Amino acid sequence: MNIAVLIKQVPDTETKIKIKPDQSGIEEGDIKFIVNPYDEFAIEEAIKTKEKIPGATTFVVSIGPERAGEAIRTALAMGIDKGIHIVNNEPALDSYLTAKVLHGVLKERNISVIFSGKQAIDFDHGQLTQMLADMLDWPCVMITESFQLKEDKSGAKLVRRLGGGAKEIYEIAFPFLVGCEKGLNTPRYASLPGIMKAKTKPVEKLLVSNYLEGQSAFVSYKNYELPPERMAGKKLEGEPQIQAQSLVKLLREESKVI
Amino acid sequence: MHHKNRSYFTEDHEIFRKSVRTFVEKELLPHQKEWEEKKFVPKEIFKKLGDQGFLGINYPAEYGGSGCDLWYKVVFAEEMTHARMNGFAMDVFVQTDITSPVIEKLGTPEQKKEILEPAIKGEKILALGVTEPSGGSDVARIRTTAKKVGNEYVINGSKTFITNGSRADYIVLAVRTGGSITDKETFKNAYQGLSFILFPTKTEDGKTRPGFSVGRKLLKMGNDSSDTAELSFSDCKVPAKYLLGEENKGFYYIMQNFQGERLITAVMSVASSRQLWNDAVAYLNERQAFGRRLADFQVWQHRFAQWAAEIEAAQELTYRAVDLYNRKIPCVKEITMAKLITTELVNKLAYDCVQAHGGYGYMAEYDVSRIFRDVRLLTIGAGASEIMREIIVKETGLMR
Structure with a gap:
């Protein structure tokens, strides 16, 4: 049985993003890259699932430039068996084209389940998993916060979080896709022996250009700007009644929302 | 990886850095205030460090190490700082860089099996016993003696400022097996009479070794999360197989x-x-x-x-x-x-x-x-x- 994990290398959350002078993108020079935090839940769930299924193989797939190799090796160090690095030297892929390339790479690989983060924290689109599900014509559960393998290992029981504390419970037979949410598990960290072992695990290198099938992205990025700096807040003082009155006044006259 | 560090660290070092950083943030930092205040770090944390391979970075796989180069150790030391517990970091480095290296270098296969291997796993804690109340830097003047009687050493003396002292399973103990510091004639050769004994603080049935005692836990200016103790030895018997390296080569x-x-x-x-x-x-x-x-x-x-x-x-x-x-x-x-x-x-x-x-x-x-x-x-x-x-x-x- 094959278990796949989709991961993306993204800038560290602590990185201060700088825009290139010509606004064509972000400065990568000083950025530290990490595995997308939601993808770490996906990696962990894949390893846990594999541990319950004798003979199962896990592999991690990532699209990105050469530096994305570090993210793949991190996943291998955590315990994933194999890697597929789809090298991308032509920058602008949108979600659709990313799904298209992944579909091309994954469709013939006899996969039972694909784990991915529910979204990547760089562009926050959160739509790749569903698009890939559509192309594969597989079911897909997003924002998954619980994953339980069925006893006969023919599928799993999943819990999807809805707004307001409500939950949906799914029982699905393989194959399907899972979009992983925080709280699904606690990702292990790579041990040093794991890191050393990862050096000898195979990483297959493919080229994005071989899977585009003549298609181009629907979305193109014109320019980048930093969000405007947040204005300082206003502090209302005095007795509660006075504060309430001045709040109403401000809402009516300054922000004009009432 | 930060591109400026490429001359020292490879991608694998950086993966390791991230792993240590996460460990420190999740397993150590949240307890920092409590451990500093109580002046105590639970022993189990050594096991957790061992499980991650942090205690055997440079040691051969034969004894459970990872056989890595020194830059991995540098990464580990740098990231441990983020736990904001210099005292506990010192406890760990006594284990990894002050005691276990001599065992790895000089120990017999049996000694390595018994001491180095569980130390790498974090199951046994090691301390170094060199400093005495009468002297630190002047190691040639060590007074603690070990007399060979039959197939045992009989140890007498005391040690102080011993990191990991109150809970060590083994003490890499510097003792005098020859020479003398009182006889003026032989003193010039005093440094030639030192030896190391891998002192097991417990006997085989798990009880404190007779004649060995841990004195008061020392109160210090800083490094509160570190375990620092005074040790004393009074007619303390240890099997001769615990001699490390050759007799009288300790200096x-x-x-x-x-x-x-x-x-x-x-x-x-x-x-x-x-x-x-x-x-x-x-x-x-x-x-x-x-x-x-x-x-x-x-x-x-x-x-x-x-x-x-x-x-x-x-x-x-x-x-x-x-x-x-x-x-x-x-x-x-x-x-x-x-x-x-x-x-x-x-x-x-x-x-x-x-x-x-x-x-x-x-x-x-x-x-x-x-x-x-x-x-x-x-x-x-x-x-x-x-x-x-x-x-x-x-x-x-x-x-x-």
Whole structure:
């Protein structure tokens, strides 16, 4: 049985993003890259699932430039068996084209389940998993916060979080896709022996250009700007009644929302 | 990976760095306040460090190590600083860099199996017993004796300032097996009568070894999360198989062993310096005085610009020593210089960082006040600055 994990290398959350002078993108020079935090839940769930299924193989797939190799090796160090690095030297892929390339790479690989983060924290689109599900014509559960393998290992029981504390419970037979949410598990960290072992695990290198099938992205990025700096807040003082009155006044006259 | 660090660290080192950082943030930092206050770190944390492979970084796979180069150790030491527990970090480095290296170098396969392997797993804790109430740097004058009687050594004496002392399973103990420090005739050869014994603090049935006792836990200026104790030995019997290396060669072993310890001290001093600098600069950018941020005052700008330059210089000297030691090129001079420069630097910097924090810098709840106390040990332990300068005098051929 094959278990796949989709991961993306993204800038560290602590990185201060700088825009290139010509606004064509972000400065990568000083950025530290990490595995997308939601993808770490996906990696962990894949390893846990594999541990319950004798003979199962896990592999991690990532699209990105050469530096994305570090993210793949991190996943291998955590315990994933194999890697597929789809090298991308032509920058602008949108979600659709990313799904298209992944579909091309994954469709013939006899996969039972694909784990991915529910979204990547760089562009926050959160739509790749569903698009890939559509192309594969597989079911897909997003924002998954619980994953339980069925006893006969023919599928799993999943819990999807809805707004307001409500939950949906799914029982699905393989194959399907899972979009992983925080709280699904606690990702292990790579041990040093794991890191050393990862050096000898195979990483297959493919080229994005071989899977585009003549298609181009629907979305193109014109320019980048930093969000405007947040204005300082206003502090209302005095007795509660006075504060309430001045709040109403401000809402009516300054922000004009009432 | 930061592209500027590519000459020292590879991608794998950086994956390891992330892994240690996450471990530190999840397993150590959340307990920092409690452990510092209680002056106690639970023993189980050694096991967790062992499970991650952090206690056997450079050791061969045969004994459960990962067989990595020294730069992995550097990464580990640098990241451990983020736990903000210099005391506990010291406990760990006594295990990894002060005690276990001599066992790996000199131990018999049986000794390694019994002591090194569980130490790498974090199941056994090690301490080094060299310093005595009557002397530290002057190791030739060690008074604790071990007399061979039949197939055992009988040990008498006492040790002090022993890190991991109150809970060690084994003490790498420096004892006198020959020579004398009282007889004037033989004293010139006193250094020739030292040996190391791998002292098991418990007998095979798990009870404290008769004649061995842990005195009071010592109260210190800083490093509160470290376990520091006084030990005493009174007609304490140990099977002769626990002799490490050859009898009466202990002085040379002690001298050789200092290099790794001093190097790791330098690495941690630089890492602490960076942390102090970052904390202080964050504070300067936040704190207002006279209607401006402290960071807007040129006096602080220049002072911290100067410190940034000095940290960078100390870092490079240290990395150079690491590189030489890693390539097994003799580098006593470079390691000694790095130990001297970095430990003096972190103390002077800590002084300024307390100053920059003003009254808050004097309050125990601010990290800077604790680190100020913690780093004070660094110019004393692992060879005092005065000893470092003595070595540099010899190494540079200054006296002609």
